[in-house]
Every structure is written in C-alpha cells, then in structure tokens.
Amino acid sequence: MPKSHPILLVEDNPDDQLLTLRALESNNIINQVEVAVDGQEALDYLHRRGEYAGRSDRGPQFVLLDINLPKLSGIEVLREIRSTPRLRHLPVVILTSSKEDRDLIESYNLGVNSYIRKPVDFNQFTELVKQLGFYWLVINEAPEL
Amino acid sequence: MVRNRERDKDESTGRRTAPPTRDASPPEQGAAVRPSHTTLESDYEYYRDVFENSPDMIVSVSAEDKTIIRCNQTVVEVLGFSKDEVIGRPVVDFYARECLADVQLAMQSFTTHGFVRDAHLILRRKDGKTIPVTLNVTAMRDENGKILYSRSIWRDATQGDRIIEESRRRNATLLSANVNLRSRYQSAEVMFRSLFTHAGMGITIVSPAGKILEVNPALEEILGYSSEELRAVSFEDITHPDDIDLDTEFYAELMSGQRTSYRVTKRYYHSTGRLIYARLTVSLIRTPTGDIQHVVGMFEDVTERQEAQLRLQESRRRFELAAEGSADGIWDVNLETGALVASGRMAEMLGLDQDEMPESIEELLDLVHELDREQVEETIGRLREPGRRFSVDCRFRFAGGEYRWRQMRGGIVEVAADESFRMVGVLSDIALRKRxxxxxxxxxxxxxxxxxxxxxxxxxxxxxxxxxxxxxxxxxxxxxxxxxxxxxxxxxxxxxxxxxxxxxxxxxxxxxAQSMGALIDDILRLSRVTRMELTIVNIDLSRMARELAQNLHAQEPDRAIEWKIQPGIAVRGDERLIRIVLTNLLENAMKYSRPRKPAIIEVGMELHEDALRCFVRDNGVGFDHRYAKKLFKAFQRLHNKADFEGSGIGLATVARIINRHGGEVSALSEPDKGAAFYFTLNCEAE
Incomplete structure (x- = not known):
C-alpha cells in the first residue's frame, strides 16, 4: 500500500500544477501533495522553516522537482538537499520540460534519483505519473526522514 | 784484394804435375792476324794448351742452368774427377757445403755486375778433401750483350792463404778492415737486390748508351710490359709523343755533369693502350773513377693523383664560374686565424668596394646591425663540428647608415689537405623576402x-x-x-x-499542440547538432542500422518491410550524430514506403567517383528530383502533411551533421520510383 507521507511537488506554472495533481488523482494516488511554487519555498518546507516552521507531518515521501523556478532553480534546490545530511537520501525526481544536456548532466552530478521530461501529450503524462507514483510510493524503499 | 800475379803464376807452375800434351809455341804478337790455315791451327793448339794446362782451374758455366759446359785438364787433376764427371753437372755441386752462402752471394754479384772478382770459396775434391780457391768470373756475351755463359777461374789458394795468414799477422788491422768492407759490400748487394725487386716504385737501369739493362717488377706492372718486352722496345716508343722531348735538356745536363738528377712527369702508354702519368726521376751511377756506369730511372705512377688533380682543377673552375655567376656572395673563414676570403659578389652585396671588403670574420660581424649581432655570433659560435650548418638572417650596415637584410648560411668543413677547420658559406640578399x-x-x-x-x-x-x-x-x-x-x-x-x-x-x-511540441523538439535537435562538439570514433554502421531498423520496425510491427543491410560498413564519425542521421534516413524511408507491400529498405556503401559513400534506399513514393536541393533545408517539405507527417527539419539536421563531418549529402529519386539518400564522411576535415 502507498505510504501516507506527502509528496512534494515543486512547480511554478499553475497549469502544470493542476495537470500534475489531476494526473496523480486520476491514478488514485491519495497521498497529500504539498506544492511549492519556487525553490525557496521548497527548501522552507523541507527545513521546516518560515511558513512551514510548525509542520508536524513527516516526509516527504519523494520530491517532484521542476528546474526552471523563480528565486532558486531546481538544480540549486537539489544541491541543497544533497548537501544537507538529514535530507541527503531523500528521493528527488526532476520533472521538467527540458532535456538539455547541461541540465541532465548537472542533475546526475548532484545525485538526482530520476530525470523525467514532461511530454506534451497529456495522456502520455498521466501514464508517466502513474508509473512514477507506483515506483516511488510502492516499489521503492527509502530511509525514513 | 791486391795480388801479385807474377808470383801466383810461379807458384802454380811449380806445382804442375802433368806435362803439356802437345808442343806449344809461345804466343807471338801478331800470330792471331796471320791468315795461314796452318798458323790458325797452331794458334788453336796453342790456346788449347794454355787452356788445358793453365795453372788455374777454368770452367765455363751455362748462364741458363748453371751447369758446367767445359773444363780444363787442371780441374781434372786438382779435383780428381774425370771430365765426363764434371761436364753437365751444376757448378754448385763442386763447392764445399760450408761456403754455399758465399757461392750464392757470388752468383748474385755476377747477375748484377756480370763479373765476380776474387771471391774466396772452397771446392770439394772427389776424395772428399776441400781446397780453398779464389774465384774470378767473367761473362761471355753475344753481340747484344746477352750473357751466353760465364767463365769461372778457380785458383788454388792454399799458398795464398798462407801468405794471407802472414800478411794478417803483419797487418791485422788493415786486413780486418778489408774483411769488414767485403761483408758490408756483400750485404749491401743483398739489400740492393731486395730493394730493387720489392720496391713499389718502378726502377730501370739503363746503360749510358741507352740500352735497358734491368727492369724491376714494379716497373713491369706500371707499364704493363715484361722486362724482356721492355728491352725489345725503347722507352721512347711508349712515351706520349708530346712528352718525349720534355727532358732532353735535363738529360744533356745530367750527362755533362751539370746536374746529378732530374725529375719530370711524363705520359706513357701502358701495354693496354691506357695513358698513364709517371713521375720520373733520373740519376746516374758512376764508377769510383767518375765515369758514368749506369743511368737509373725511377718511375712513380701518379696517374690517379694526376687525374684527381685534373678533376679538382675542373671542379674548382666550375666552382669559380658558379661563384662568379651566383647571385649570392661566397665566403670562407679560416677558423684558426679568423681570416676571411670572399667572392667579388660578396663585397657588392655589402655595398663595399673590393678593397673595402672585411678580411676577418670579426670585421665582417662589425657590419651587422647591433640588434642582430648577438644572435649571429651565438649562431656561429654554437657551431663546433664539421657537418653542422647554420642559417641566420641579419641586417648589414651600408654606407650612409642604411641597413639591409641579408641571410648568412654556412657550415664547418675540415679541409683534408692541411687538416684545418674552415667555415664556408654564402650571403644571400633577402631584402625583398624580408619586406x-x-x-x-x-x-x-x-x-x-x-x-x-x-x-x-x-x-x-x-x-x-x-x-x-x-x-x-x-x-x-x-x-x-x-x-x-x-x-x-x-x-x-x-x-x-x-x-x-x-x-x-x-x-x-x-x-x-503535439505537432508543435514535435516541431520544437526538432528545432532544438538541429540547434544542438550545430553546437555540439564532435567525438570521432570508429562506427560499425551496419550494426547501428540493424539496431535502428529493429526498433523502428517494432513501432509499426504490422508492416511488411524487407531490410537489406550490407554487412561490415565501417565509418568514422560522432556516434550520437551519425545515429541521428541514420535514424532520420530510416524513418524517412519507412515513412515514404508505407504504401509498398513489401517495403524494401537498403543500407549500404559503394564506390562513387573514387570515394566511398553510404546510402539508404527505399522503394517508396519518391519525389521529383528537381526539388532534391530543397529537401535539405529546414521546414521544406515536398509532401502534403496529411499524407506524410513531419516537420521538415529531419533532413536539414542530416545535412547539418554530414556537413560537420566534412562530408556531402545528396538524394536521387523519381516520383513513384523510390528514393536514395547518399552521404560521405570525411572526419579529418573538421
């Protein structure tokens, strides 16, 4: 059974947020999805500071991270996660429009767990989100945060 | 040695035992000229009597085999052999063993001089006893001077020896001096003979009258004639006609005693007809009384030296011509003295009159621009060994303070002649080149x-x-x-x-939205292809094609496609980019052959205009060849979108990649007759 910790979705584009949430929902993934709209907010959530200072829930289970973000880019968020001992083993999946080499290589250099390019075709996207959820929530075992 | 002939004769006479076999009249002056037969006969008898009954032993010895031809009665009596036992035997058989070395010396002396005087030897009698004798030999020659036989006279020296003993007692010093003299004479004789025979230099001994008496082996070899052949001709016969009179004057001076020798180089004809150069030294041998005894000629074959010298002269002449005609100045520095010798052109090139030309390397370097000076000196100074060369560009100061660019080139050579080291080279005008x-x-x-x-x-x-x-x-x-x-x-x-x-x-x-997404992807790929750095590796194009064909076919598994992929196509290129090329071409081929059942898609390599080119061919709908060029431009499409999907960027990407590989891409087709796409790769170009 899917674990009940939340999923962190870092996405600034409201259309993409909505489509992603819809794709998760239509795949019966019922985990709570926390949405951060920029890199800074994502780190605040993970470090339980600022707006998220008092959050008591655990997790997240994994992070869906866009690259092109206001304030701090997805690459910088990933770097911060990997250099923070407590967060170092957190599964991070880059979910982005680009598959430019420099993004791809930089992400892997920083230790990303997966790199997914968002397809234009929504049906394909839905299928992809289904597989992602199934893999990271059901199949994969990760250390507790 | 001096002897008293009278006393010898008396003593010998006293010893005689056998009486004359015939009556003999004493010799009369004029008897030989009396023309009567009787008288001639009695003369013969007389001489025969003298011969047979001479107190001395007389033998005639053949010049050829040294056997005794004739002997007188005295030989028979003294030695105890019969005449038959004597005649025909080698004369050497009659000498005692202990004196054989002296016999040899006497024989050599005879060969050299034609006579032997008072050689002290020992004869062996039939009864084994020995008897000391003095030997005198004279030569009997024919009218040409050839020795016919020798006449040896053995005189019993038993008595003589006694007198010598006394004499020695009386005057030991004198005698010992004489003995020394004799042995020295003999060994000098041996040395001379050996020298003559083994000398590398040709030697001839000629009579004052010009008759060739002796020729040594070296001369035989130089001239290519045996001594017999040379005696038959004269030297003049084999001398180059222009050289015969070269030494006439010298020879006259030699003969008149104005000079003791002279030296001249003459040309002779070798027996093979080849011309040889000989350096001839002519000198005289005189008797103790000063008369001319022999003329000695020594020949040194200098043909090679002469020819080398001629070649050298020729090459020097050519060099001088070249130096005169050359646009370059030519110079030569003696490294020990620093003295500089230069061609006339060299002074011209430095803007100097001939008499202003530097005479040493230092003076020459003084003319070099100070900015170039150090480099020139260093370049030249670095040169230490023969065979090394240098070349240095520098400016020389001209009158009026102007500088002009010249190039000095040179090297060190060892001059074999005097073992000196020289630096030689040329000076070239490089002003134009420098400009x-x-x-x-x-x-x-x-x-x-x-x-x-x-x-x-x-x-x-x-x-x-x-x-x-x-x-x-x-x-x-x-x-x-x-x-x-x-x-x-x-x-x-x-x-x-x-x-x-x-x-x-x-x-x-x-x-x-989706096709625009695809379009964006294609544009991005094209842009990436342009920017990407190439990594050139060996690629098995056949294998790559098989893999792609399998993947592509898997996307449309229901289609009947016949793949004809030529095995073993090896190319060099960037693997990722070539994969994009092949993917594009195969996708195209699949796309445009969709109406065919089966579709036939070929991948291969062929020789075209001396170059290898790869191709992807299909049996699809093809296109109008007039538009082939448009195919490879971005967004150009030859087909209706409704019939065949696509952005029109794929072939532009292919062309861009092939272009980056230094290759060319082309297409050949007719509507409905299939299409072929060709590309070449030339990676070394980028």
Whole structure:
C-alpha cells in the first residue's frame, strides 16, 4: 500500500500544477501533495522553516522537482538537499520540460534519483505519473526522514 | 784484394804435375792476324794448351742452368774427377757445403755486375778433401750483350792463404778492415737486390748508351710490359709523343755533369693502350773513377693523383664560374686565424668596394646591425663540428647608415689537405623576402585580430543561441502541455456538454499542440547538432542500422518491410550524430514506403567517383528530383502533411551533421520510383 507521507511537488506554472495533481488523482494516488511554487519555498518546507516552521507531518515521501523556478532553480534546490545530511537520501525526481544536456548532466552530478521530461501529450503524462507514483510510493524503499 | 800475379803464376807452375800434351809455341804478337790455315791451327793448339794446362782451374758455366759446359785438364787433376764427371753437372755441386752462402752471394754479384772478382770459396775434391780457391768470373756475351755463359777461374789458394795468414799477422788491422768492407759490400748487394725487386716504385737501369739493362717488377706492372718486352722496345716508343722531348735538356745536363738528377712527369702508354702519368726521376751511377756506369730511372705512377688533380682543377673552375655567376656572395673563414676570403659578389652585396671588403670574420660581424649581432655570433659560435650548418638572417650596415637584410648560411668543413677547420658559406640578399615577410606578418596580425573579433562575435551569438534554445526548450513547451492537457480534461470531464464537432475541435487543438511540441523538439535537435562538439570514433554502421531498423520496425510491427543491410560498413564519425542521421534516413524511408507491400529498405556503401559513400534506399513514393536541393533545408517539405507527417527539419539536421563531418549529402529519386539518400564522411576535415 502507498505510504501516507506527502509528496512534494515543486512547480511554478499553475497549469502544470493542476495537470500534475489531476494526473496523480486520476491514478488514485491519495497521498497529500504539498506544492511549492519556487525553490525557496521548497527548501522552507523541507527545513521546516518560515511558513512551514510548525509542520508536524513527516516526509516527504519523494520530491517532484521542476528546474526552471523563480528565486532558486531546481538544480540549486537539489544541491541543497544533497548537501544537507538529514535530507541527503531523500528521493528527488526532476520533472521538467527540458532535456538539455547541461541540465541532465548537472542533475546526475548532484545525485538526482530520476530525470523525467514532461511530454506534451497529456495522456502520455498521466501514464508517466502513474508509473512514477507506483515506483516511488510502492516499489521503492527509502530511509525514513 | 791486391795480388801479385807474377808470383801466383810461379807458384802454380811449380806445382804442375802433368806435362803439356802437345808442343806449344809461345804466343807471338801478331800470330792471331796471320791468315795461314796452318798458323790458325797452331794458334788453336796453342790456346788449347794454355787452356788445358793453365795453372788455374777454368770452367765455363751455362748462364741458363748453371751447369758446367767445359773444363780444363787442371780441374781434372786438382779435383780428381774425370771430365765426363764434371761436364753437365751444376757448378754448385763442386763447392764445399760450408761456403754455399758465399757461392750464392757470388752468383748474385755476377747477375748484377756480370763479373765476380776474387771471391774466396772452397771446392770439394772427389776424395772428399776441400781446397780453398779464389774465384774470378767473367761473362761471355753475344753481340747484344746477352750473357751466353760465364767463365769461372778457380785458383788454388792454399799458398795464398798462407801468405794471407802472414800478411794478417803483419797487418791485422788493415786486413780486418778489408774483411769488414767485403761483408758490408756483400750485404749491401743483398739489400740492393731486395730493394730493387720489392720496391713499389718502378726502377730501370739503363746503360749510358741507352740500352735497358734491368727492369724491376714494379716497373713491369706500371707499364704493363715484361722486362724482356721492355728491352725489345725503347722507352721512347711508349712515351706520349708530346712528352718525349720534355727532358732532353735535363738529360744533356745530367750527362755533362751539370746536374746529378732530374725529375719530370711524363705520359706513357701502358701495354693496354691506357695513358698513364709517371713521375720520373733520373740519376746516374758512376764508377769510383767518375765515369758514368749506369743511368737509373725511377718511375712513380701518379696517374690517379694526376687525374684527381685534373678533376679538382675542373671542379674548382666550375666552382669559380658558379661563384662568379651566383647571385649570392661566397665566403670562407679560416677558423684558426679568423681570416676571411670572399667572392667579388660578396663585397657588392655589402655595398663595399673590393678593397673595402672585411678580411676577418670579426670585421665582417662589425657590419651587422647591433640588434642582430648577438644572435649571429651565438649562431656561429654554437657551431663546433664539421657537418653542422647554420642559417641566420641579419641586417648589414651600408654606407650612409642604411641597413639591409641579408641571410648568412654556412657550415664547418675540415679541409683534408692541411687538416684545418674552415667555415664556408654564402650571403644571400633577402631584402625583398624580408619586406614580403613583414607585409605578410602585418597582414597576419590584422587577420588574427579580425578572426578574434569574429570569434568573439560568434561565441557571443552561440551563447545567445544556446540561451535561446534553453529557454525555448523549457518555456515554449509548457503552454503546449496546458493546451493538450486541458483539452483532454475537457473531453474527459465535459464530454456530455460537447457534440461530435466540439470534440473534434478539441482533438484538433490537441493535435496541433503535439505537432508543435514535435516541431520544437526538432528545432532544438538541429540547434544542438550545430553546437555540439564532435567525438570521432570508429562506427560499425551496419550494426547501428540493424539496431535502428529493429526498433523502428517494432513501432509499426504490422508492416511488411524487407531490410537489406550490407554487412561490415565501417565509418568514422560522432556516434550520437551519425545515429541521428541514420535514424532520420530510416524513418524517412519507412515513412515514404508505407504504401509498398513489401517495403524494401537498403543500407549500404559503394564506390562513387573514387570515394566511398553510404546510402539508404527505399522503394517508396519518391519525389521529383528537381526539388532534391530543397529537401535539405529546414521546414521544406515536398509532401502534403496529411499524407506524410513531419516537420521538415529531419533532413536539414542530416545535412547539418554530414556537413560537420566534412562530408556531402545528396538524394536521387523519381516520383513513384523510390528514393536514395547518399552521404560521405570525411572526419579529418573538421
């Protein structure tokens, strides 16, 4: 059974947020999805500071991270996660429009767990989100945060 | 040795035992000229009596085999052999063993001089006893001077020896001096003979009258004639006609005693007809009384030296001609003295009169521009060994303070003749070249500056392009996802509110969004292909084609496609990019052969106009060849979108990649007759 910790979705584009949430929902993934709209907010959530200072829930289970973000880019968020001992083993999946080499290589250099390019075709996207959820929530075992 | 002939005779007479066999009249002056037969006969008898009954033993010895031809009665009596036992035997048989060395010396002396005087030897009698004798030999010659036989006279020295003993007692010193003299004479004789025979120099001994008496082996070899052949001709016969009289004057002076020898180089004809050069030294041997006894000629074959000298002269002449005609100045420095010798042209090239020309290397270097001086001195100074060469450009100061560019080239040579080390070389006028070089240099500097500017501009443009495509890849696709995603959501969530036309519109929106997504991907790929750095490796194109064919076929598994992939196609290129090329071409081939059953798709390599080219061929719908060039430009399509999907960027990408590989791409087709796409790769070009 899917674990009940939340999923962190870092996405600034409201259309993409909505489509992603819809794709998760239509795949019966019922985990709570926390949405951060920029890199800074994502780190605040993970470090339980600022707006998220008092959050008591655990997790997240994994992070869906866009690259092109206001304030701090997805690459910088990933770097911060990997250099923070407590967060170092957190599964991070880059979910982005680009598959430019420099993004791809930089992400892997920083230790990303997966790199997914968002397809234009929504049906394909839905299928992809289904597989992602199934893999990271059901199949994969990760250390507790 | 001096002897008293009278006393010898008396003593011998006293010893005689056998009486004369006939009556003999005493010799009379004039008897020999009396023309009467009787008288001649009695003369013969007389001489025969004298011969037979001479107190001395007389034998005639053949010049050829040294056997005794004749002997007198005294021999028979003294030695105890019969005449038959004596005649025909080698004369050497009659000597005692202990004196054989002396016999040998006497024989050599005879060969050399034609006589033997008072040689002290020992004869062996038939009864084994020995008897000391003095030997005198004279030669009997024919009218040509050839020795016919020798006449040896053995005189019993038993008595003589006694007297010598006394004499020795009386005057030991004198005698010992004489003995020394004799042995020295004999050993000198041996030395002379050996020298004569083994000398490397040709030697001839000629009589004052010009008759060749002796020729040594070296001379035989130099001239190619045996001594017999040489005696038959005269030297004049084999002398080059122009050289015969070269030494006439010297010879006369030699004969008249004005000079003791002379030396001259003459040309002779070798027996093979070849001309040889001989250095001839002519001198005289005189008797103790000063008469001319022999003329000695010594020949040294100097043909090789002479020829080498002629060649040297020739080469020097050529060199001088070249030096005169050369545009370069030629110089030669003696490294020990620093003395400089230069061709006339050299002074001209330095703007100097001949008499102003530097006479040492230091003076020459004084004329070099001070900015170049150090380099020139260092270059020349570095040169230590023969065979090394240098070349240095420098400016020389001319009258009026002007400087002109010259090039000094040279090297060190060891002059074999005097083992000195010299530096020789040339001075060339490089003023024009230097001017051109300067212009070239300036042009290069300008060009480089321009290239740097362009490169900077290009780099800037590249960066902008990269930033542009980055943002395109991120930002341009997001709206498309929204278009497609929300259209889909409309279809799902509000299907009831829409009729078929409404749903069709939504599907068209989705289709447009997706094809724009594909278009963006293609543009990005084309842009990436342009920017990407190539990594050239060996590629097995056949294997790559088989893998791609399998993948592509898997996407349309229901199609009947016959793949003909030639095995073993090896090329060099960037693997990722070549994969893009092949993917594009195979996709095209599949796409345009879709109406065919079966579709036939070939991949191969062939020789075309002396170059290998790869091809992808299909039996599809083909295209009008007139538009082939348009195919490879971005967004150019030859087919209706409704029939064959595609952005029109695939072949532009192929062309761009092949272009970056230094190759060429082309296409051949006719409508409905299939199409062939060709490409060559030439990676070393980039």
């Amino acid at each position: 051109t070089e300067n212009q070239l240099h300036n042009l290069n500097v300008q060009l480089e500056r321009r290239v740097r500017q362009r490169t900077r501009a290009l780099e800037q443009a590249n960066k902008e392009l990269e930033a542009f495509s980055y943002s395109v890849s991120h930002d341009l696709r997001a709206p498309l996802r929204a278009l497609d995603g929300f259209s889909q959501l409309l279809l799902e969530d509000y299907a009831d509110a829409l009729d078929a036309t409404g749903r069709d519109f939504l599907n068209r929106i989705r289709g447009a």
